[in-house]
Amino acid sequence: MYSKEMMRRYEQAKKSYDKPVVIVTQEEAEAAEKGFSDKTKTWKLKAENVRDFGFATSGKFIRDMQAVKMGDRDIMAVSMYPKEGNPLWEEYSTKAVAHTLRSYSSHTFDYPYPKAISVHAKNQGMEYPMICWNYGRPNEDGTYSDRVKYGMISVIIHEVGHNFFPMIVNSDERQWGWMDEGLDTFMQYMAEQEFGEKYPEAIAPNDKYPSRRGDPAKIVPYMSGDQSTISPIMSNPENVYQLGL
Numbered sequence: 001m002y003s004k005e006m007m008r009r010y011e012q013a014k015k016s017y018d019k020p021v022v023i024v025t026q027e028e029a030e031a032a033e034k035g036f037s038d039k040t041k042t043w044k045l046k047a048e049n050v051r052d053f054g055f056a057t058s059g060k061f062i063r064d065m066q067a068v069k070m071g072d073r074d075i076m077a078v079s080m081y082p083k084e085g086n087p088l089w090e091e092y093s094t095k096a097v098a099h100t101l102r103s104y105s106s107h108t109f110d111y112p113y114p115k116a117i118s119v120h121a122k123n124q125g126m127e128y129p130m131i132c133w134n135y136g137r138p139n140e141d142g143t144y145s146d147r148v149k150y151g152m153i154s155v156i157i158h159e160v161g162h163n164f165f166p167m168i169v170n171s172d173e174r175q176w177g178w179m180d181e182g183l184d185t186f187m188q189y190m191a192e193q194e195f196g197e198k199y200p201e202a203i204a205p206n207d208k209y210p211s212r213r214g215d216p217a218k219i220v221p222y223m224s225g226d227q228s229t230i231s232p233i234m235s236n237p238e239n240v241y242q243l244g245l
């Protein structure tokens, strides 16, 4: 699929530890989206120690990648997005993926998979082993609000984070919600705060990443609210009134 030039960039990205390298440029993606080939091609995909899978394919994808050192291994942090995601995605997606791998691994265990991919989605986010879909689309004129920017960085941290909980540890999220969304949201808060410390220019003029959850004070209204809607932590998530809290 890659041209010689793209292969050269791909090899360069595999050794780029401090910032992403664009492998398929916006210009190349815009040319590719104008027409698709009617030829077919068979791909065989293999992954070890996964319990689910997802994939994404589009001629519209711009693609960038960087490496993350994990012990003696290099993990690839990858983003795939259409031009509609820019300029936000080229700036923050892969940075957020790489940061999540470093932050979660430092607090728990080394990320065992060879890559982590963030794919642009128009709405919401969803996680699969090594690949997730994340929202965050600028306005048509390329401007975007802080709400969209922080929402995007947070959802990428959250969905990449789900690799650790529940996927790699392989807990049953339908039985134990706190081991899935609970642990992941807790880790997400720490990773967000560390993102603000590592990239202060990304959060200026705030002195702290504006996390939606995680500060102890933010749980007080819930804990001091209507006691009949508060469930014990060891509850099946289908029996919880306000799962997020």
Ligand SMILES: [Zn+2]
Pocket: 158, 162, 181, 184
């Ligand atoms: Zn989640």
